[in-house]
Amino acid sequence: MQGAARWFFTFAVLYAIVGMGLGLKMGITHVHDQIPTHAHIMLVGWVNSALMGFFYHLFPVVGASRLAYAHLLLQTAGTVVMTASLWLIYSGNTAFEAGAGIGSIGVLAGMALFAWIALRQIWKG
Numbered sequence: 226m227q228g229a230a231r232w233f234f235t236f237a238v239l240y241a242i243v244g245m246g247l248g249l250k251m252g253i254t255h256v257h258d259q260i261p262t263h264a265h266i267m268l269v270g271w272v273n274s275a276l277m278g279f280f281y282h283l284f285p286v287v288g289a290s291r292l293a294y295a296h297l298l299l300q301t302a303g304t305v306v307m308t309a310s311l312w313l314i315y316s317g318n319t320a321f322e323a324g325a326g327i328g329s330i331g332v333l334a335g336m337a338l339f340a341w342i343a344l345r346q347i348w349k350g
């Protein structure tokens with residue numbers, strides 16, 4: 226893997242380790258207080274980033290572009306802010322709802338940018 230693909234996949238694996246760790250902690254302690262955090266680290270983190278990594282792996286020229294790196298930055302910032310805020314909220318710090326909102330907008334904006342990058346690519350020609 227090269228370019229943005231390598232970074233997306235590296236972040237995906239890191240999200241998986243953190244998210245599974247959180248799932249295991251809930252399982253061991255029988256305190257299922259962080260289900261939304263775990264679910265979103267696994268899906269918005271691991272699954273989403275891995276799929277985006279695979280896309281850029283299939284289209285390496287696109288994956289090496291500045292736009293792909295801008296997408297990487299936006300998607301990663303959104304995912305980290307969203308999931309960290311969820312963890313804080315479900316630990317009792319409801320003041321972080323704004324953070325979850327901002328992170329979610331970042332995640333959605335990242336997906337919109339990805340739609341522009343990826344759909345243009347697969348429909349051309």
Ligand code: HEM
Binds near residue numbers: 245250263
């Ligand atoms: C080490 C591996 C994992 C452990 C120990 C673990 C543990 C847990 C636990 C304890 C719950 C709460 C269950 C409940 O109270 O109903 C949960 C829910 C969930 N997990 Fe995991 N999990 C693991 C891996 C994964 C993976 C790989 C994914 C997805 C890629 C995933 C996605 C979810 C989702 C979406 C929920 C919420 C389900 C719902 O809404 O009811 N988990 N997990």
Ligand code: HEM
Binds near residue numbers: 262264269333
């Ligand atoms: C902008 C991004 C997203 C936002 C703002 C968002 C928001 C939410 C909210 C508010 C809930 C309800 C939580 C609760 O009842 O406690 C939820 C649940 C859930 N979402 Fe998302 N979501 C996003 C992206 C995604 C994506 C991309 C996936 C899957 C690929 C996903 C999978 C789930 C699942 C499995 C649940 C149920 C988990 C649980 O039982 O707590 N979400 N989401």
